[in-house]
Amino acid sequence: xxxxxxxxxxxxxxSQVNPSSQRTPPPPLQPLLEQATAIEGELTQGEDKSSxxxxxxxxxxxxxxxRQPLTYxxxxxxxxxxxxxxxxxxMPADTKQRARQILQHLQGGSPGSYNLEYITDTVxxxxxxxLEQRDxxxxxxxxxxxxxxxxxxxxxxxxxxxxxxxxxxxxxxxVPVPGPPLHAAAAGLAGAVAVPxxxxxxxxxAVAGEALRQVLRQARVRCHxxxxxxxxxxxxxxxVLSRQSMEDIIRLVAEEHLLLLADEVQQERxxxxxxxxLSFKRVLWEMGAPLASTVQLVSFYSLSKGxxxxxxxxxFFELVNIDPSVLKCFYTWGMSVYPSILGQVMLxxxxxxxxxxxxxxxxFNEQRQGLRRDLAHNARRxxxxxxxxxxxxxxxxxxxxxxxxxxxLPPRALQQARVLGLEPDVFFxxxxxxxxxxxxxxxxxxxxxxxxxHIGLSLLLPAETxxxxxxxxxxxxxxxxxxxx
Amino acid sequence: xxxxxxxxxxxxxxSQVNPSSQRTPPPPLQPLLEQATAIEGELTQGEDKSSxxxxxxxxxxxxxxxRQPLTYxxxxxxxxxxxxxxxxxxMPADTKQRARQILQHLQGGSPGSYNLEYITDTVxxxxxxxLEQRDxxxxxxxxxxxxxxxxxxxxxxxxxxxxxxxxxxxxxxxVPVPGPPLHAAAAGLAGAVAVPxxxxxxxxxAVAGEALRQVLRQARVRCHxxxxxxxxxxxxxxxVLSRQSMEDIIRLVAEEHLLLLADEVQQERxxxxxxxxLSFKRVLWEMGAPLASTVQLVSFYSLSKGxxxxxxxxxFFELVNIDPSVLKCFYTWGMSVYPSILGQVMLxxxxxxxxxxxxxxxxFNEQRQGLRRDLAHNARRxxxxxxxxxxxxxxxxxxxxxxxxxxxLPPRALQQARVLGLEPDVFFxxxxxxxxxxxxxxxxxxxxxxxxxHIGLSLLLPAETxxxxxxxxxxxxxxxxxxxx
Numbered sequence: 001x002x003x004x005x006x007x008x009x010x011x012x013x014x015s016q017v018n019p020s021s022q023r024t025p026p027p028p029l030q031p032l033l034e035q036a037t038a039i040e041g042e043l044t045q046g047e048d049k050s051s052x053x054x055x056x057x058x059x060x061x062x063x064x065x066x067r068q069p070l071t072y073x074x075x076x077x078x079x080x081x082x083x084x085x086x087x088x089x090x091m092p093a094d095t096k097q098r099a100r101q102i103l104q105h106l107q108g109g110s111p112g113s114y115n116l117e118y119i120t121d122t123v124x125x126x127x128x129x130x131l132e133q134r135d136x137x138x139x140x141x142x143x144x145x146x147x148x149x150x151x152x153x154x155x156x157x158x159x160x161x162x163x164x165x166x167x168x169x170x171x172x173x174x175v176p177v178p179g180p181p182l183h184a185a186a187a188g189l190a191g192a193v194a195v196p197x198x199x200x201x202x203x204x205x206a207v208a209g210e211a212l213r214q215v216l217r218q219a220r221v222r223c224h225x226x227x228x229x230x231x232x233x234x235x236x237x238x239x240v241l242s243r244q245s246m247e248d249i250i251r252l253v254a255e256e257h258l259l260l261l262a263d264e265v266q267q268e269r270x271x272x273x274x275x276x277x278l279s280f281k282r283v284l285w286e287m288g289a290p291l292a293s294t295v296q297l298v299s300f301y302s303l304s305k306g307x308x309x310x311x312x313x314x315x316f317f318e319l320v321n322i323d324p325s326v327l328k329c330f331y332t333w334g335m336s337v338y339p340s341i342l343g344q345v346m347l348x349x350x351x352x353x354x355x356x357x358x359x360x361x362x363x364f365n366e367q368r369q370g371l372r373r374d375l376a377h378n379a380r381r382x383x384x385x386x387x388x389x390x391x392x393x394x395x396x397x398x399x400x401x402x403x404x405x406x407x408x409l410p411p412r413a414l415q416q417a418r419v420l421g422l423e424p425d426v427f428f429x430x431x432x433x434x435x436x437x438x439x440x441x442x443x444x445x446x447x448x449x450x451x452x453x454h455i456g457l458s459l460l461l462p463a464e465t466x467x468x469x470x471x472x473x474x475x476x477x478x479x480x481x482x483x484x485x
Numbered sequence: 486x487x488x489x490x491x492x493x494x495x496x497x498x499x500s501q502v503n504p505s506s507q508r509t510p511p512p513p514l515q516p517l518l519e520q521a522t523a524i525e526g527e528l529t530q531g532e533d534k535s536s537x538x539x540x541x542x543x544x545x546x547x548x549x550x551x552r553q554p555l556t557y558x559x560x561x562x563x564x565x566x567x568x569x570x571x572x573x574x575x576m577p578a579d580t581k582q583r584a585r586q587i588l589q590h591l592q593g594g595s596p597g598s599y600n601l602e603y604i605t606d607t608v609x610x611x612x613x614x615x616l617e618q619r620d621x622x623x624x625x626x627x628x629x630x631x632x633x634x635x636x637x638x639x640x641x642x643x644x645x646x647x648x649x650x651x652x653x654x655x656x657x658x659x660v661p662v663p664g665p666p667l668h669a670a671a672a673g674l675a676g677a678v679a680v681p682x683x684x685x686x687x688x689x690x691a692v693a694g695e696a697l698r699q700v701l702r703q704a705r706v707r708c709h710x711x712x713x714x715x716x717x718x719x720x721x722x723x724x725v726l727s728r729q730s731m732e733d734i735i736r737l738v739a740e741e742h743l744l745l746l747a748d749e750v751q752q753e754r755x756x757x758x759x760x761x762x763l764s765f766k767r768v769l770w771e772m773g774a775p776l777a778s779t780v781q782l783v784s785f786y787s788l789s790k791g792x793x794x795x796x797x798x799x800x801f802f803e804l805v806n807i808d809p810s811v812l813k814c815f816y817t818w819g820m821s822v823y824p825s826i827l828g829q830v831m832l833x834x835x836x837x838x839x840x841x842x843x844x845x846x847x848x849f850n851e852q853r854q855g856l857r858r859d860l861a862h863n864a865r866r867x868x869x870x871x872x873x874x875x876x877x878x879x880x881x882x883x884x885x886x887x888x889x890x891x892x893x894l895p896p897r898a899l900q901q902a903r904v905l906g907l908e909p910d911v912f913f914x915x916x917x918x919x920x921x922x923x924x925x926x927x928x929x930x931x932x933x934x935x936x937x938x939h940i941g942l943s944l945l946l947p948a949e950t951x952x953x954x955x956x957x958x959x960x961x962x963x964x965x966x967x968x969x970x
Contacts, residue, residue, distance in 0.1 A: 063597035074567040081827070082556075082563035090573040112548035112794025149634065149798070152823065165650055165676070191650070191676075309597020311826035313634070313798070338637065340825035341796035342566070 054433075057458045057469050058441035060235065060401050063309035065460035067371065070307055072354060072364045073346045076102065077312075080111050080345050094358045102345055111341035119339065123147045123348050127301075127316050130351040135282040143324055147347060149313040149339040151265055151300045152182055158298050158317065159190035161326065162226050162259060172225035173261075174215065176207070177447035178236055178404060178454070183229050183263065192227070195219040198449060201406070204395045205237035209248050216256060228258045233266040233277060233399030236446050236456045238379065240275040240398040246283040254295050262299040265315070268306025270399035271376040277399065281320050296321045303343065305401070306371065307350040314343030375401060378459040378466050385470040391481055392474070403457045404443070407477060413484040425453040428480065436472045539918075542943045542954050543926035545720065545886050548794035550945035552856065555792055557839060557849045558831045561587065562797075565596050565830050579843045587830055596826035604824065608632045608833050612786075612801050615836040620767040628809055632801040632832060634824040636750055636785045637667055639802055643783050644675035646811065647711050647744060657710035658746075659700065661692070662932035663721055663889060663939070668714045668748065677712070680704045683934060686891070689880045690722035694733050701741060713743045718751040718762060718884030721931050721941040723864065725760040725883040731768040739780050747784040750800070753791025755884035756861040762884065766805050781806045788828065790886070791856065792835040799828030860886060863944040863951050870955040876966055877959070888942045889928065892962060898969040910938040913965065921957045 056064070063069060072095060079085040079099035086096050086103075105122045107113040124147060128140040148154040163171045173187035177196040184194035197215040200208040207230065219225050230249060232241045241249075253260045262280040270277035281299055285292050297320040304310035319327060353368075354361045379397040382405070386394045391408035409424050417427035425442035433439050443454025461469065541549070548554060557580060564570040564584035571581050571588075590607045592598040609632060613625040633639040648656045658672035662681040669679035682700040685693040692715065704710050715734060717726045726734075738745045747765040755762035766784055770777050782805040789795035804812060838853075839846045864882040867890070871879045876893035894909050902912035910927035918924050928939025946954065 061592070061598050063595045064592035064599065066593055068593070068595055069597040071567075074569075077827075078563040078567035078570060081566055082559040084559075085563060085575070088573065088575040090570070090575060107546070107549035108551050108553070110548045110553055110794065110796070112554040112796045113546050114549065114795045149825075150823070153638065309595065310599045310823070311591075311595070311597045313823065313825040338635070338795070338798065340634075340798040340828055342562075342827050343825055 054437045054439060055461075055465060055469055056439045057461060058439050058456055059458055060305075060460070061310060062305070062371075062401065062460050063311065065458060066462065067460060069309050069312070069346075070364060070367050072360045073308055073349050075099075075360075076349055077342050077346055080106075081342060083109065092360055094354065094360050098349070098354075102348065106341065111345060113341070114338060115341050115344075116338075118341070119147045119344055123344050123351070124316075126348050126351040127318075131279075131281070131318065135279055135285070138282055138285045140318065143327060144319045144322070145316055146319070146327060147314070147316040147339060147344055149343070150304065150310065150315045151263065151302050151317075152186065154300065154315065154317055155183065155186035155261070155263075156189045158261065159187055159192055159227060163191045165191050167224060169222070169224045171227075172219050172223035173227040173229060174212070174219070174225060174258075175229045176231055176234070178205075178443065179229075179231055179446055180235055181445065183231075187227075193223050195223065195225060196447060199234070199237060199239070201395060201449060201452070204398075205234055205239040205404070206245055207241065207249055209252060212252065225256070226259060227261050228253055228256075229261045229263060230280070231263040231266075232280070233270050235266055235400050236402040236404040236441070237395070238397030238400045238403055238459075239395070240270050240272065240277060242275075243278055243283055246278065246280060247287060250280070250284055250287060250291060250295055254291055260295060260297045262297060264299050265302035265305050266400045267301065269372065269375055269401055271372040271379065272398040275398040281318065284320065294321060298322070303347050303350055307368070308343075308346045312343040312346050313340050314347040316347070374463065375459050377463060378461065379403065381463070381466060382457065382459070382470065385474060389474040389477065392477060397459070401459050403459060404446070404454050405457065406443075406452055406454050408481065409453050410481055410484040413480065416484065425455065428453070429455065431480065432473070432476050436476055438469055438472050438476075440473075539922045539924060540946075540950060540954055541924045542946060543924050543941055544943060545790075545945070546795060547790070547856075547886065547945050548796065550943060551947065552945060554794050554797070554831075555849060555852050557845045558793055558834050560584075560845075561834055562827050562831055565591075566827060568594065577845055579839065579845050583834070583839075587833065591826065596830060598826070599823060600826050600829075601823070603826070604632045604829055608829050608836075609801075611833050611836040612803075616764075616766070616803065620764055620770070623767055623770045625803065626809075628812060629804045629807070630801055631804070631812060632799070632824060632829055634798045634828070635789065635795065635800045636748070636787050636802075637671065639785065639800065640668065640671035640746070640748075641674045643746065643802065644672055644677055644712060648676045650676050652709060654707070654709045656712075657704050657708035658712040658714060659697070659704070659710060659743075660714045661716055661719075663690075663928065664714075664716055664931060665720055666930065668716075672712075678708050680708065680710060681932060684719070684722060684724070686880060686934060686937070689883075690719055690724040690889070691730055692726065692734055694737055697737065698741075710741070711744060712746050713738055713741075714746045714748060715765070716748040716751075717765075718755050720751055720885050721887040721889040721926070722880070723882030723885045723888055723944075724880070725755050725757065725762060727760075728763055728768055731763065731765060732772060735765070735769055735772060735776060735780055739776055745780060745782045747782060749784050750787035750790050751885045752786065754857065754860055754886055756857040756864070757883040760883040766803065769805065779806060783807070788832050788835055792853070793828075793831045797828040797831050798825050799832040801832065859948065860944050862948060863946065864888065866948070866951060867942065867944070867955065870959060874959040874962065877962060882944070886944050888944060889931070889939050890942065891928075891937055891939050893966065894938050895966055895969040898965065901969065910940065913938070914940065916965065917958070917961050921961055923954055923957050923961075925958075 075091060075095040076099045079091060079096060080102055083103055085091055086100060103109050105118050107115050124142040124145045127145045128142040131140040159173060171192040172195045173192045174195045174197050175183040176199050187194040197212050199205045216225055264279060267277045280297055284295055284297060298317055300317045302315040303312060354364050382403045383394050386392045386405050392405050394403055394405035397403045409428060414424045417424040420427060423444040425444050429440050429442045441456030448454050560576060560580040561584045564576060564581060565587055568588055570576055571585060588594050590603050592600050609627040609630045612630045613627040616625040644658060656677040657680045658677045659680045659682050660668040661684050672679040682697050684690045701710055749764060752762045765782055769780055783802055785802045787800040788797060839849050867888045868879050871877045871890050877890050879888055879890035882888045894913060899909045902909040905912060908929040910929050914925050914927045926941030931941060933939045
């Protein structure tokens, strides 16, 4: 943890950050990206490496993986950025019509103004209508929706609301393992502590109620658990929760007086027909009274997973069974809730896509369905190929954009990793990268059951690239097993 | 302060926000905007109001006031949002060339990806070169620059770094009065307390060293002051600090072991030829050793004031004399530093504008200079007209986008306001708005010396609108004085 220290020679290091601060720094988010970039740099400069191509298979960034944002969103955003394009012949008439409607709602007719009213009124209402359609008609109140700059900072804001820094015990936020580093980081930045709970690998990475209750019991010794974070569809696990499992979670949340923080950002990526995404809000509502009107829930949605891309910084969260006055906090505090207006324009379009009668509809629909189709194809191929590979085991992948297969590492490799001061899975990924250029995310970046090793593999790659990666990976792993046996 | 409370009937209100929490909620940011919107709504619905037009004169949002973002920035952003426009005939060749260069630096060739490297490398380097030009060649290190989503959340992050929540006394952040609510809000959200210090109205709202030292002495009883926040050019005061004044502040900061937090977001709006903007970094550097290499400074820049607009969410801050490892925090914590990439594209263009040889240069330069010229014209007219008005007194306005004249309110008006439970300046602004449709910001939104009353008046209005507003305001104020005398 770094410090802003005051000028040398003084006795009072006034501005020094206290290393024992409750706000624990989360783990670095992008170490592998940095490594991959470094290798790319070396390759460009002609260094002699055994591989000649870097294939990044670790990231959940769909656009970086070559999947462009939906054309319709691009077009309308471009017109809004430069409204003179309303008169350009190169733009389709229906996108111009749509952009014209949006610009009428923007102050000064431009996404350059802060446009607080556009966000809190126009966009929030369209989000509410979208959620009602998604949830089979269950009502959604625009006043309970907060459009925001994506999930990361919004989660910090939400957790901050339940943290009491003067309480004798720190506030606990239960986060799944494996899971992205984001949730533990958000808990730390909000002044809470992350309490990891294990997902059940043998049940396809489902949430295991008994394990969760045990973690809760143990956590109460050192903190005050107030928030349960659930990721559905799971990341990096690819598990989509069943209704039964969600009902169990909701009952647990009610019994234990927790706030349910539902990271549902991968909802557009539930690609398996037999495993549809169900929102926690819908399942809760359909459980009826008293739970439906009492269990407190915050659900997160992100534009980055499905329609647009993370670089546009747009998403929202919905508050369920939470006093509407809380919502006012987000606007009057006003920090994370001034999002990029062009991002909000794209969010509005994702919430109210072109109609089947619109000329832009066929391409829009094809691009949108294409993502799910490609993810489903890639998930199937990962399981087919890795299912035949000795020493690799992959649970079913039902949604999301990653597979998280378990890999066997021989004792001599573990020993070698220890000598190098590396996690064994990091050692494996480094060796793979050096030898083949394939960059995977080591399981330890997400957390994993002790004594097991995993790799995070992106499903966003083009199908033919994925085939090459799977071939390279299985061959390399076999050779790795051999050379360290 | 609102709360997320757990289901009724339980003894343990687990998730309740502690009202005595150190993180104090800042004052609402937009009350007048809401009122103006409400009036506009009423007018649309044909209610009988004595005014027929709402003129919003309170906001610093240049785009909302009708001043469009620079065309060159709009064009390049539009092409980056929809790269097919690279082949469109309706776009100027040099903007297409520029967009092509930018897209080459973006992952997946799109602003839809997270593009961390683009921000931390490409953009940071261009910012550094821009700062070197601005500061007469004083070196700027790209590794000390953090491109971000605008100033608000970035300030919270910076202040968070110096807050020690376990210390016996809270951390103090000195904020100027009058000033925007932002800085006190950021201090509160970071877990610190705001310590207001008065600016010297009779000296054109300059920073008064002796008053500052006195506030510091008194503050030490209840907190540990670590940060001095200075706004230059001043907002809402319009004061531009002299070199002498800045040197005095730097010496005070060194003696008192403070971190200097320089809000220099209005720097593109220093419009008076005799009062040029000087950065704190430059003045500090030119003071030489030992101060130049020891005083710690964080300086904020925003795209919203000059080139673009707040809705694009782009800015940066530069760290001076601060351990570079601190910078790493912002990226590994990674919360507020994932900005909108289209905003960063615009920031890059602001930092490296078209060259005089580029076809887009003349229009770009004219739009950029036009803002300063119009602000200078409006500032002069405000002083001319209000200088003649009995009971109104306006200090010289040298920069920024607001004037902050003092208005005399008669005792009977003060009494009437007390009866209504309103601040006297709020009462005046409400009466003005009801009678004329002119919406001003009451001085109490920014803070003001006790027993004095001010109004915040935007200089971003078109010249002819401003003339009408000045006429309306002086007539109404004269009538107000009369009717309450």
